[in-house]
Amino acid sequence: MSKIQLPNGIQAVQARYTYQEISDYRDNPLLEALPPILSKSEVIQAMAQYPYFDPSEGQMDAHYRFHLIQRLFSSFFQPLPVHLDLESRISRLIRQGYISRNPLAAHHNESLIKGYEDIVSGRIALSQNTTAAGLTIIGASGMGKSTTVNRILHLYPQVVAHSIYNGQHFNQLQTVWLKLECPHDSSVRGLVNNFFAQMDAILGTDYFAKFGKNRRLSAQSLLPVVSQICRNSCLGLLVIDEIQNLNARSSGGEQMLNFFVSLSNTLGGIPLIFIGTPKAVSVLQSEFRQARRGSGQGDLIWQPMKREDRNWHLFLQGMWEYQWLRKPVPLTNELSNCIYEQSCGISDIAVKLFVMSQIRAITSGKEELTTELITQVAKESLKLVQPMLNAMRSGNPAKIAKYGDINTINIEGFVTAEQNKVEVSALIDDFQKQRQEQKANTEKLKTNAIFRLSILGIEEKEARSSVEKVIASSSGQLGLKELVQKAYKLSINVSDDEVELSGKYRPQNDLRRIVQQGKEQGISAIQALTDAGFVQTEFDLGAV
Known part of the structure; x- marks a missing residue:
């Protein structure tokens, strides 16, 4: 997609319209300007990222190799079945959300007028379309939830500039997605100000100066403003990360939950995605309306990989070839089991352990990975997470419950569409x-x-x-x-x-x-x- 420079200095992607195979997505410029729906193989190709690697680099001096190993943090991403499942859900959410919000339809202008009236009157009116779909992603820290969602979101342009559609003038900036973080203090005002600031950054607007700095406006009175901005910008998807920062027992947490429910009702079809650790479950379930609202594409419980799972083998095999050592070793069952035992299948810990073990192999002069070396590095360098990992290894629910961030929960009634993993x-x-x-x-x-x-x-x-x-x-x-x-x-x-x-x-x-x-x-x-x-x-x- 070609990019254009907007008058405010912001770059946007020039809209290019493509024929939609699905009839529901036709005659809607917001849908026709989106990238094509990807097949599984295309998703793998688009999301995979592997660092540049030359085996001869393993012969370089140690101080150079310490830098080369860092490539694994910035340039390695191995697609797994859970990533493909999530991409498919987000693809459906964005497109289904746009079906009822065709800017060429008569009711679109009516909704803009109604939104303006809501701002003037200060009241919050329910949208006629209160069936906005949503998705809740729950998983332990380090599983790659936020990283994966970010990679999927960047498969779409964030801002699309429309000018001509079917021979008619159609001047419109379309914000396909927006991602916010829930503030640590459960402050509704903090979240709203973050929304204004993010919109200003991508559209070149001055919403924060107009509304965010105005202390006379309460967070609740700003809800119609947020809704109207979403309508004006044709927002396709709103993602709220770190939802576990809410405290359902505090007044701030309760206000935030009520704000989310009201926001979903007034946005009129804009889907919401919530991302959080297992601590967020009690928060979301404390408000039944919000729990229901986050289940449009089903809950996604992101469990650590299992030792015998094909996913673990794919992940480790994809990473293993990147050894900047003078004596690279092949991946054996013994080494695979060792790294799994020390990481409990949490991808972030596994990558860091792989990197730290290589550095130890270099500094010790051994120049090769062994189970003894990996175990020793984990014992010395993962001290902060050892209590949590030990709780996971025990399988004892009481011990695991002490550490909400790694709690491998199982929500009753959870049903998800299983993909053909083979x-x-x-x-x-x-x-x-x-x-x-x-x-x-x-x-x-x-x-x-x-x-x-x-x-x-x-x-x-x-x-x-x-x-x-x-x-x-x-x-x-x-x-x-x-x-x-x-x-x-x-x-x-x-x-x-x-x-x-x-x-x-x-x-x-x-x-x-x-x-x-x-x-x-x-x-x-x-x-x-x-x-x-x-x-x-x-x-x-x-x-x-």
Whole structure:
């Protein structure tokens, strides 16, 4: 999607409308401007992220490798079946929420007028559409809830700029999604101000200055304002993270719960997603209306991975190849069981343990991962979470209940649509095989590019460095010609404009330069190459 600069300096994606296979999604610019609905394999491709890795980096000095290992924190994401399930639910939520809010329909303008009247009168009127769907995601800290939701949300543009639809002028900014964090003090005003500030950041508005700083306006009186802003911006999805910060027994927590119920009723079809740790369950269930409101796409209870689960194998296998050690070891059942035992299947802890164990292997001089080393690192470096992990290992509900953030709860009556995990696992396996093939093709591409650069007079070491830098910085697949061109420019440290100058930046032994100079002197190409020593015309027959 192409981006455009709005008059307020904010960037938005220019709306491009596509035909919708589902009839419910047709003739609605808000739906037709969304990215296509992805298949499972497309979701895996879009969400997967693997850091750049060259096995030769394992031979670098320790102080360099300490930096390289950090790539796992910023550049590693292994899609799992739960991620595909969540992507599908969010995709449905956004689209279903827009069905009843077609800006071209007559009732849309009516809702804007009614919203303005609500602001003037200060009353909160229920929307005619009070069936907004929702989703509640509950899971222990470190499971990747927020990270996954963020990756899914960024599959969609946050702001879409409409101008012409079906030949008619349609000037509208569409905010596809907005994500807020529940304040630690359960303050409704804090959440509302966060909403104003986030809207200002993405739309270039001044809502916070107009309403957030006005202390004469109560949080409750701002509800019609929030609702109207959502209507004006065609908000598609509102995500509230850290919902466990609410305290149902405090006045602030109760006010926040009532605010959410009122907000859902007045927004008119805008779906809400709540994300929190198991502590949030008692908060949400204390208010039946809100518990019902968060169940439009079912509750998602994000449990830690099981030792025998296929998900654990996929996750660990995807991470294991990134060993910046001089003695990388293959993943064995013994090593897999060891990391599981020390992390209890919590992905965040598993990644951190994998990183810390590599660092310990480097500093100790052992340069390889062993169960003894991993166990020792966990014992020394995970002291703060050991009480919680021990509670999980015990399986004792009373002990687990002491630590709400890791409580592996099971809500009665919970029903979720099970996906075909075998099919999903097979897709992920195929994707990983494709990655291995891509890596092999990349190595072949690098070799060919380095050879061609050497012909152009670039030293092999410099050529290899330039090729690897170009590949690492590229967001897509490069062809050989494009790779050689970019690496050549990088090697001779010139801009695109400069490299176009005929031969000016070509090295002395560049064959093209030699031929060009010969042509300028009236010498044939073969003679110019002969004079330069690249073509031998006399042979010592006695040596044959």
